[in-house]
Amino acid sequence: MSGAVDGSLRQDVSYLGSLLGRVLRESxxxxxxxxxxxxxxxxxxxxxxxDGASLDDAQRLVDALDQGLAEQVARAFTCYFHLSNLAxxxxxxxVLRRRGSEASGAGDSVSATLRQLTEExxxxxxxxxxDALRFHPVLTAHPTEARRRAVASSIRxxxxxxxxxxxxxxxxxxxxxxRRLLEEVDTLWRTSPIRTTRxxxxxxxxxxxxxxxxxxxxxxxxxxxxxxxxxxxEAAGREPAVAPAFMRLGTWIGGDRDGNPHVTAEVTRxxxxxxxxxxxxxxxxxxxxxxxxLTLDEAETPASDDLVALAEAQRRMDADVASRIGVxxxxxxxxxxxxxxxxxxxxxxxxxxxxxYGHPDELLADLRVVQRSLxxxxxxRSANGDLQGLVWQVxxxxxxxxxxxxxxxxxxxxxxxxxxxxxxxxxxxSHEAGAAQATDGAQATDGVVETDAAPPARSEMTDEVLAVxxxxxDLQKRYGxxxxxxxxxxxxxxxADLANVYELAERAMGDEPAPVLDVIPLFETFADLEASTRIxxxxxxxxxVQKRLEATGRRLEVMLGYSDSSKDVGPVSATFxxxxxQARIADWAAENDIELTLFHGRGGALGRGGGPANEAVLAQxxxxxxxxxxxxxxxEVIFAQYGNxxxxxxxxxxxxAATLLASSPSNEQANATAADRFADVAxxxxxxxxxxxxxxxxxxxxASWFAAVTPMExxxxxxxxxxxxxxxxxxxxxxxxxxxxxxxxxxxxxINLAGWYGLGSALEAVGDLDRLREAYATWPLFSxxxxxxxxxxxxxxxxxxxxxxxxxxxxxxAGRVLDEMARTRSWVLAVSGxxxxxxxxxxxxxxxxxxxxYVDALSLLQLRxxxxxxxxxxxxxxxxxxRLLLLSVNGIAAGLQNTG
Numbered sequence: 001m002s003g004a005v006d007g008s009l010r011q012d013v014s015y016l017g018s019l020l021g022r023v024l025r026e027s028x029x030x031x032x033x034x035x036x037x038x039x040x041x042x043x044x045x046x047x048x049x050x051d052g053a054s055l056d057d058a059q060r061l062v063d064a065l066d067q068g069l070a071e072q073v074a075r076a077f078t079c080y081f082h083l084s085n086l087a088x089x090x091x092x093x094x095v096l097r098r099r100g101s102e103a104s105g106a107g108d109s110v111s112a113t114l115r116q117l118t119e120e121x122x123x124x125x126x127x128x129x130x131d132a133l134r135f136h137p138v139l140t141a142h143p144t145e146a147r148r149r150a151v152a153s154s155i156r157x158x159x160x161x162x163x164x165x166x167x168x169x170x171x172x173x174x175x176x177x178x179r180r181l182l183e184e185v186d187t188l189w190r191t192s193p194i195r196t197t198r199x200x201x202x203x204x205x206x207x208x209x210x211x212x213x214x215x216x217x218x219x220x221x222x223x224x225x226x227x228x229x230x231x232x233x234e235a236a237g238r239e240p241a242v243a244p245a246f247m248r249l250g251t252w253i254g255g256d257r258d259g260n261p262h263v264t265a266e267v268t269r270x271x272x273x274x275x276x277x278x279x280x281x282x283x284x285x286x287x288x289x290x291x292x293x294l295t296l297d298e299a300e301t302p303a304s305d306d307l308v309a310l311a312e313a314q315r316r317m318d319a320d321v322a323s324r325i326g327v328x329x330x331x332x333x334x335x336x337x338x339x340x341x342x343x344x345x346x347x348x349x350x351x352x353x354x355x356x357y358g359h360p361d362e363l364l365a366d367l368r369v370v371q372r373s374l375x376x377x378x379x380x381r382s383a384n385g386d387l388q389g390l391v392w393q394v395x396x397x398x399x400x401x402x403x404x405x406x407x408x409x410x411x412x413x414x415x416x417x418x419x420x421x422x423x424x425x426x427x428x429x430s431h432e433a434g435a436a437q438a439t440d441g442a443q444a445t446d447g448v449v450e451t452d453a454a455p456p457a458r459s460e461m462t463d464e465v466l467a468v469x470x471x472x473x474d475l476q477k478r479y480g481x482x483x484x485x486x487x488x489x490x491x492x493x494x495x496a497d498l499a500n501v502y503e504l505a506e507r508a509m510g511d512e513p514a515p516v517l518d519v520i521p522l523f524e525t526f527a528d529l530e531a532s533t534r535i536x537x538x539x540x541x542x543x544x545v546q547k548r549l550e551a552t553g554r555r556l557e558v559m560l561g562y563s564d565s566s567k568d569v570g571p572v573s574a575t576f577x578x579x580x581x582q583a584r585i586a587d588w589a590a591e592n593d594i595e596l597t598l599f600h601g602r603g604g605a606l607g608r609g610g611g612p613a614n615e616a617v618l619a620q621x622x623x624x625x626x627x628x629x630x631x632x633x634x635x636e637v638i639f640a641q642y643g644n645x646x647x648x649x650x651x652x653x654x655x656x657a658a659t660l661l662a663s664s665p666s667n668e669q670a671n672a673t674a675a676d677r678f679a680d681v682a683x684x685x686x687x688x689x690x691x692x693x694x695x696x697x698x699x700x701x702x703a704s705w706f707a708a709v710t711p712m713e714x715x716x717x718x719x720x721x722x723x724x725x726x727x728x729x730x731x732x733x734x735x736x737x738x739x740x741x742x743x744x745x746x747x748x749x750x751i752n753l754a755g756w757y758g759l760g761s762a763l764e765a766v767g768d769l770d771r772l773r774e775a776y777a778t779w780p781l782f783s784x785x786x787x788x789x790x791x792x793x794x795x796x797x798x799x800x801x802x803x804x805x806x807x808x809x810x811x812x813x814a815g816r817v818l819d820e821m822a823r824t825r826s827w828v829l830a831v832s833g834x835x836x837x838x839x840x841x842x843x844x845x846x847x848x849x850x851x852x853x854y855v856d857a858l859s860l861l862q863l864r865x866x867x868x869x870x871x872x873x874x875x876x877x878x879x880x881x882x883r884l885l886l887l888s889v890n891g892i893a894a895g896l897q898n899t900g
Contacts, residue, residue, distance in 0.1 A: 495538030524561030570693030688765030689758030760823030
């Protein structure tokens with residue numbers, strides 16, 4: 001079957017490519033079509049080394065194109081990649097649907113994992129672990145999605161038409177489908193791929209809402225249902241559901257203000273209101289639909305006493321609404337009650353309406369009354385069918401849809417408190433004394449601000465900081481505490497950084513109660529990861545943290561940043577540092593009787609913790625997962641994982657299964673044993689990789705060289721997101737640069753340095769190939785690292801990389817990069833036993849090889865533009881060369897399917 005399936009994919013790519021060819025001819029005539037075909041033939045010949053063809057030949061062809069034609073060629077290849085990506089997604093869905101129930105019983109399904117867990121720990125313990133299971137993806141608006149929303153919408157319409165086309169058999173219908181496809185491909189071609197203005201934070205919120213509306217609201221109960229069917233077998237539908245609502249959705253979109261001045265308290269409030277509007281509309285539609293189907297006559301399906309009482313309570317709330325509903329279904333009390341519930345959900349959406357629910361638990365209580373009545377009357381399938389799906393949706397999404405998390409930099413809090421304490425020295429001294437006592441003198445200056453000078457005027461920034469806490473309090477009153485209680489402190493460097501948040505919340509609210517807050521430390525840099533348990537120990541001694549632990553049953557969340565640690569010490573050392581920090585924090589939590597949730601701030605690219613997330617879960621240290629996995633989903637990853645219902649359901653299923661399996665005795669033992677056995681290997685690799693990485697990034701002039709040999713500065717011109725790409729006005733050092741453009745720029749240059757640099761030196765320092773192969777076979781962390789680097793190297797091209805590295809006159813630094821690239825490739829292949837990278841993943845390998853020449857075409861166009869820009873000393877950001885460069889950036893991002 002696999003050959004036939006691959007054939008279907010090739011046919012789809014070929015078919016969509018032919019449609020694009022027709023559109024190009026119709027739009028630009030033979031000249032455009034020939035230019036695209038000539039460039040395509042040249043890069044393929046250079047890639048394959050056919051008849052002595054070289055990259056220089058292809059570059060000369062690209063350089064000879066006039067400016068307008070060059071831009072059209074760039075857009076043509078970008079469109080081709082969008083269509084190819086669409087075909088691959090369509091193919092993946094086709095494969096998953098062909099597997100059908102077979103996929104649900106696969107080894108990485110929740111039901112299969114539960115069977116394995118039952119064998120290891122017994123049925124009772126396995127059931128407890130399932131009930132406690134939590135998979136918690138958090139959507140972020142970090143600017144890594146290079147496509148415009150209009151482009152993404154066009155692609156989705158083409159995808160829907162391809163799905164429809166698969167079902168057609170009538171020649172007339174097939175012809176009509178092709179006409180519509182040509183129309184949509186033409187629209188895609190004519191839609192500018194470059195945003196002219198940056199999206200606002202609320203634009204980003206609305207983009208995320210499209211994912212909820214199109215997929216998440218429907219697929220989450222479907223995943224639960226799939227598990228329930230597996231667990232109950234033939235009793236599914238007759239018996240009450242046993243699958244728990246194990247997913248919770250979070251979001252930073254509209255709440256993440258670290259480095260983003262456009263996210264204000266008003267934006268946060270609006271973001272929460274928009275999300276609530278979407279989920280309440282979804283719940284209202286679902287309840288109305290299900291209520292409309294409950295046409296069960298009371299004679300056959302009598303109502304329980306509780307249902308009768310609920311109906312009477314509803315009549316007392318609003319007799320007119322109850323009467324109107326009763327006219328349509330006089331003898332169908334289950335239906336009447338549920339339709340009244342729908343009316344109350346609609347009222348909840350309209351703030352202040354008399355029928356509004358005060359809390360999602362009130363809605364759940366009503367739904368369960370209806371369920372129990374149906375079961376008592378013998379209507380088990382009505383009770384356990386769509387109505388149970390609605391219960392799962394309310395349990396998962398509440399009235400808020402996604403738990404809105406606020407993030408702010410610790411320095412902002414220090415500055416704000418400095419102003420407030422200076423204006424109120426007595427209160428300031430009291431809080432400072434408490435902070436100093438908590439830290440026992442360790443880094444107390446992080447929380448204490450000198451107040452000898454005259455009190456400064458309170459800044460707008462401080463007013464905004466205080467307004468955020470008032471907004472959180474309002475959102476909790478409106479939608480419940482779950483809607484917005486998590487507050488993440490970036491660059492947490494002492495326990496005072498956490499205590500500061502609680503103090504600010506109290507000051508913001510005055511005489512009113514402070515909002516309920518779970519203040520979460522974010523450890524990002526290598527130094528902060530090393531200091532994490534000391535800081536947590538200090539935090540335990542603060543009154544605010546003690547009170548919150550008491551209220552939550554000693555639950556605590558800690559966030560780990562993958563991006564800055566990788567930029568800080570290199571990808572290899574960061575991997576080991578993150579593993580060690582997780583192990584230490586997990587041990588610390590056990591010693592202090594704390595239920596720990598580690599929150600993984602991973603990106604989509606390999607330099608930011610990317611790679612197959614379910615494999616990463618299984619490589620975590622013992623006791624660090626414990627049935628709970630929280631992770632950021634960023635940029636293009638959101639659309640890749642959740643843009644299609646079938647793929648989204650599969651992703652959620654895999655992640656939940658991995659979260660459950662990670663804490664199995666066998667998996668924890670494998671990780672613990674391997675970590676002990678290969679501790680010396682890790683230490684040697686850590687030292688050698690860091691030395692190699694520092695030798696590059698700490699070299700004199702590295703930052704300016706990096707900006708010259710990559711399109712780093714120019715990428716900042718792309719209106720990718722509302723958040724600025726850098727922390728300051730210039731990039732004189734890596735500290736000035738955010739991790740996302742650091743990774744993005746290296747990816748665009750086809751070097752991918754952020755994903756692999758230092759690994760070759762690390763493996764060479766160990767030197768013992770047999771030992772390394774043993775580690776690859778038995779050490780999950782090491783194996784995942786090698787596999788991820790293989791993927792990164794597969795998208796790296798030495799020939800193209802040399803052209804980028806030649807943009808600056810630093811042969812020493814270029815030589816370091818190329819030498820380490822060759823060293824890493826050689827050692828990775830030796831360790832994995834592969835002849836070529838990705839030999840172990842033939843489908844992915846074939847896809848990368850097929851794409852690479854086409855990406856080369858865009859890289860050559862980008863090099864043409866970069867050389868012109870460098871010759872002009874930067875030039876005008878609005879000129880034709882910059883426009884060509886930005887077009888190529890979009891195309892390369894689409895071709896490599898990795899940006900930040």
